[in-house]
Amino acid sequence: MGKENSYSRMLSEMNFVQFYEAMSLPVRGLIHSIKFNTIPFESILLSSSTLFLFHATKLDLLILGKLFGEILNPMSGFGKFIKISGYLVFPFIVWGLYEGAKIQRLKKRIEESLAIAGLRNVFGKVPTIAGIYPVDKETNKLVLNRSSYAVGDFVKARDRIESGLNSYIDDIRESRLKGTVEIIYSSLTLPTKVSFRDPELLDSKSFFVGATRSKEVTGDLDSTPHLLVAGQTGGGKSTFLRNLITTFYLNSKNTKFTLIDLKGGLEFQLFEELPRVSVIPNIERAIEELNSLQKELIRRMEILKKNKVKDIANIKENSSEGTFLRSRRLVVVDEIAELFLAGGGADSSKIIQARRILSLIARQGRAVGINLIVATQRPDSKSLDPQVKANLVGVICFQMQNDSSSISVLGNGRATDLPSIPGRAIWKEGPKMTEIQTPLLSTQEAEALIEKFKVSNSSAMEMSSK
Ligand SMILES: Nc1ncnc2c1ncn2[C@@H]1O[C@H](COP(=O)(O)OP(=O)(O)OP(=O)(O)O)[C@@H](O)[C@H]1O
Ligand SMILES: [Mg+2]
Structure with missing residues (x-):
């Protein structure tokens, strides 16, 4: 509940672009999660079925009836359809919101560390984030629009970016064709012993x-x-x-x-x-x-x-x-x-x-x-x-x-x-x-x-x- 309140407070303080971004956050989070297969389908489906069971046994009316009254007890067939669909979709929205907020927080942290590292242009803007893609379970790829910066500038700012990402950078490379810089980072440290390979x-x-x-x-x-x-x-x-x-x-x-x-x-x-x-x-x-x-x-x-x-x-x-x-x-x-x-x-x-x-x-x-x-x-x-x-x-x-x-x-x-x-x-x-x-x-x-x-x-x- 507390989370939902602060979400609505956030909405009231925003301009149009920010409002759009906040509204679409769960959807973006969900798409990202489905695209990179990080969505816990089993748990979400289990939550949806539990909610459906609440509806079928009317337990939801018993627990939340006082708070939501008529909404939870629609008379028309259409109303029932909306209620059931809402129950089924609700866990997906919560997950999307969670993922979206996580990405948003990470983006903010990255932008702050780029700014601290001095990667700000004359308009005070830092390189924009083109995407964050999982490489494997512990490794991600951050793609930044290079703007007017050389890849060397990102290499120089490596330590700052590392602390902003709260991770270890494996590689910083440039895609000249796309005008982007890719930063591969991981939550794991490098091993201190590696054995000879056959x-x-x-x-x-x-x-x-x-x-x-x-x-x-x-x-x-x-x-x-x-x-x-x-x-x-x-x-x-x-x-x-x-x-x-x-x-x-x-x-x-x-x-x-x-x-x-x-x-x-x-x-x-x-x-x-x-x-x-x-x-x-x-x-x-x-x-x-x-x-x-x-x-x-x-x-x-x-x-x-x-x-x-x-x-x-x-x-x-x-x-x-x-x-x-x-x-x-x-x-x-x-x-x-x-x-x-x-x-x-x-x-x-x-x-x-x-x-x-x-x-x-x-x-x-x-x-x-x-x-x-x-x-x-x-x-x-x-x-x-x-x-x-x-x-x-x-x-x-x-x-x-x-x-x-x-x-x-x-x-x-x-x-x-x-x-x-x-x-x-x-x-x-x-x-x-x-x-x-x-x-x-x-x-x-x-x-x-x-x-x-x-x-x-x-x-x-x-x-x-x-
Ligand atoms: N890949 C490694 N992983 C763990 N320990 C290592 C590794 N390589 C070297 N060492 C340790 O460091 C010691 C010194 O390594 P090595 O003799 O290869 O250094 P070097 O660079 O050739 O030094 P020098 O310039 O004095 O000849 C080794 O005896 C070994 O204990
Ligand atoms: Mg030697």
């Missing part, structure tokens, strides 16, 4: 990047042929590389791996003795290996040229050249700054040559099936060749110490704002950025998965030739 669930070019609040994210070497794994110490770079290498080793039986770790080779030690894998622990060997990779790249390019195709996807699979090209090469460098900065005592001409080859792989590797994955704590131009960096289209960036490092990797300070949770990162795929928790695969777990393939193991050769 590679068999993926195809041979795909890898599990991690989990957001609402979904699992995978990447693939077709859309992100080269990857940068950046972040301050302890963020989870080497762990992520272990996850990637193990996934591809198990899933892509003809890929060959070159694993360069100039911090002593310890990170990749577990992959030693595996067929198809070379673990490179020092700069001299790294340079030798890069030289041979350059030769292979040139050979692969020549095959493409001879066959008059632009990349390996267009080469005939059943030719011997096709088989050669389709066996990928994965080059992984943990802490690339070791190669570029100190040089480990190698002479400078060799370092320059190594840089040149890495740059060549970054520029031309995609077409010929040579993929590059580099990790670094320091993403500055001295530690990582800008030309190499420009071609690393997929980025996993763990927490960064300062904005300038974050900006040099992501173009914004989001990696500085990440919580200090190992494995928490931003996955950037082209312009799209998503906060994720990367999978944890310990050295021991990885060992257990690959142990049977090692050459020291008698069954290894048979298995790896599968």
Whole structure:
């Protein structure tokens, strides 16, 4: 009753538009609820049947008769029809009102947080809400008309919008075509531990990047042929590389791996003795290996040229050249700054040559099936060749110490704002950025998965030739 009174008080204080909006609120709430299947049909039908039962047994007259008198006891057939219909429809109206009011409150809260975040135009108007759509049980999509704002303005206001929504934002993206910005938000927090996913669930070019609040994210070497794994110490770079290498080793039986770790080779030690894998622990060997990779790249390019195709996807699979090209090469460098900065005592001409080859792989590797994955704590131009960096289209960036490092990797300070949770990162795929928790695969777990393939193991050769 109290609710109904305040509803009628609200109506009396409104102008025409507000009056129309308030009157149509239950209907809009109901349509929204039916459209997105959030309506509890069973409970509503149960309420309708209970009311009908009240009518049939005349219990309603007994309880409410004094208050409503004649209305509850119509004489004419038409009056009875109206009364029964009213009983049947009433629970739907109440539900519509509840849903409509909920949406209205949420809209108001969003508009307030947009205003506090400074997203107000010269007329004092905030971006208008085009809709709020459920994505799944805990996740919603808020669509805003962008008006004169850039998507970056919404990204900057992220924290404010998050607190206004009382939720966690998963993604802010733009639909240029529609002139809208979509904000995916969820009431759930990100998990702090995500386990390694069985590679068999993926195809041979795909890898599990991690989990957001609402979904699992995978990447693939077709859309992100080269990857940068950046972040301050302890963020989870080497762990992520272990996850990637193990996934591809198990899933892509003809890929060959070159694993360069100039911090002593310890990170990749577990992959030693595996067929198809070379673990490179020092700069001299790294340079030798890069030289041979350059030769292979040139050979692969020549095959493409001879066959008059632009990349390996267009080469005939059943030719011997096709088989050669389709066996990928994965080059992984943990802490690339070791190669570029100190040089480990190698002479400078060799370092320059190594840089040149890495740059060549970054520029031309995609077409010929040579993929590059580099990790670094320091993403500055001295530690990582800008030309190499420009071609690393997929980025996993763990927490960064300062904005300038974050900006040099992501173009914004989001990696500085990440919580200090190992494995928490931003996955950037082209312009799209998503906060994720990367999978944890310990050295021991990885060992257990690959142990049977090692050459020291008698069954290894048979298995790896599968
Ligand atoms: N995805 C993850 N989930 C949970 N914990 C993780 C995750 N990744 C890493 N860790 C924890 O953080 C520790 C450090 O991770 P890792 O060695 O991968 O960091 P790093 O970025 O390579 O650091 P450095 O730059 O010093 O080499 C790991 O030993 C592990 O305990
Ligand atoms: Mg490391």
